Amino acid sequence: MPNKLHIVNGDAFGDKLRVSGIDGDILVWRESLYEGPIGMQMSDSVLLSIRAAYMNLQHGIPEELFKSITLQQEKAMDRLAEDIDEIVLWFEHDLYDQLMLCYLLSRLFALPNPSLKLSLLSINQFPGVEFFHGLGQLNVDQITQLHDKWLPVNEDQLLLACKVWTAYSASEPLLMATLLEEDLSALPFLQKALQANSERYPSSQNGLSANQQLILELIGEEEMPILSLFKRVSQTASHYGLGDLQFWAIVDSIRKCEIPLVRLAGGDKLPVYGEPLPPHFEEWRLQRSDTGKLVHAGEQDHIYLNGMNDWIGGVHLLGKKGLWRRNAATTGFLKM
Known part of the structure; x- marks a missing residue:
């Protein structure tokens, strides 16, 4: 059986996914990429130190803990090409998730494994949930209903994610302003998320x-x-x-x-x-x-x-x- 990995945002959702019966391992990505300094390579030692100091000042997160979690995630991402056949990304519609999605797609695009299958489940609503704000709201039965509802990630989505991360990492906002004038429909929730970023x-x-x-x-x-x-x-x-x-x-x-x-x-x-x-x-x-x-x-x-x-x-x-x-x-x- 092919080795499948689900990448999700949030431990609450990750825990529910584990008991849902949906096959595959789970990697919870623990980052808040709409806060603090950002760069093209998030594991860069200089950037990581500045970022850890920011998170400590902003939220009281211990610097060494923040560095350790970041490096652990980045190393896990680098190793994905070794023994994983398919990756399913579970991300919502908001700015928090869309930035994380673009970063992860840009990282996955650079991995040396052309046969790696990428799939995406990205939603902004769920039947019966009146005010949907995240996958963590769903119970295990509702999560089970999403099994195999993910769609293949195509090249247009990968290239767009790379453009977004390049613009977001830039030291001036002009690339992002230009990007907002382009067609962003390959990732349907991106336009509103990037407007929120502005x-x-x-x-x-x-x-x-x-x-x-x-x-x-x-x-x-x-x-x-x-x-x-x-x-x-x-x-x-x-x-x-x-x-x-x-x-x-x-x-x-x-x-x-x-x-x-x-x-x-x-x-x-x-x-x-x-x-x-x-x-x-x-x-x-x-x-x-x-x-x-x-x-x-x-x-x-x-x-x-x-x-x-x-x-x-x-x-x-x-x-x-x-x-x-x-x-x-x-x-x-x-x-x-």
Whole structure:
């Protein structure tokens, strides 16, 4: 019998797939490729050190643990050509998964095994699931229904994935802007995912990313429980695939800055990697500051006030001026 490997995102789904009866081994890919510095070769020692330091600062992930997991995954990928006949990739529609899918397809395309069969199962809905946000929602019986529903990966999909990863790894967003004007239908969920990626850049109007703007908008004039806010943002911006750690980091980007745009009542430190939710966390609330109201209305500029130090793919956004921004009038980018 041919040796089959399923590559999935998330241990919760991987555990269910193991008991579903679907044949094949399972490799869970544990990475968040829409955070931190990105390059063409993710195992590069210099990049990996910078990336591990970023994840430690952002989420409290121990640097050596992050490096170890990354290198283990990359080595497993390098060995795939040795004893695997077919690989099935299971990935969803959101930015989190689509970036991971493009990276893995670009890596698999480079493997020295022309006879390796690649298949893909990529969905954005499932019958009976009213609000589908991920494969991890499905129970074992539902997962079993997806057996053999995957389709062969074709050359157009592989070439497109390579173009996406090259553009995403670039130190300027211009390749990505050009790519967004092209036909991306070979991977049907890619267009919306890459548009979401562009919305991570600060706006030319007030310096906020789309999710920062959404947070201020949903809070409104009163206070809002932070868990309720997380649920609302996750539903409204489901095409990002935000996890809780990513959401806390976005909140902190407008809370722990020089001139805060939001205030947190109930506690001071949001959870990091490996920590349980604090006691009475359901009572913690967020409120816009006076400056936050002005920035939300476009009367002040978050970047000019607070600057930033963050990465979007290979683009390092550092400082208060001369940063790449999302052009509010077009789909392109400008420096200001």
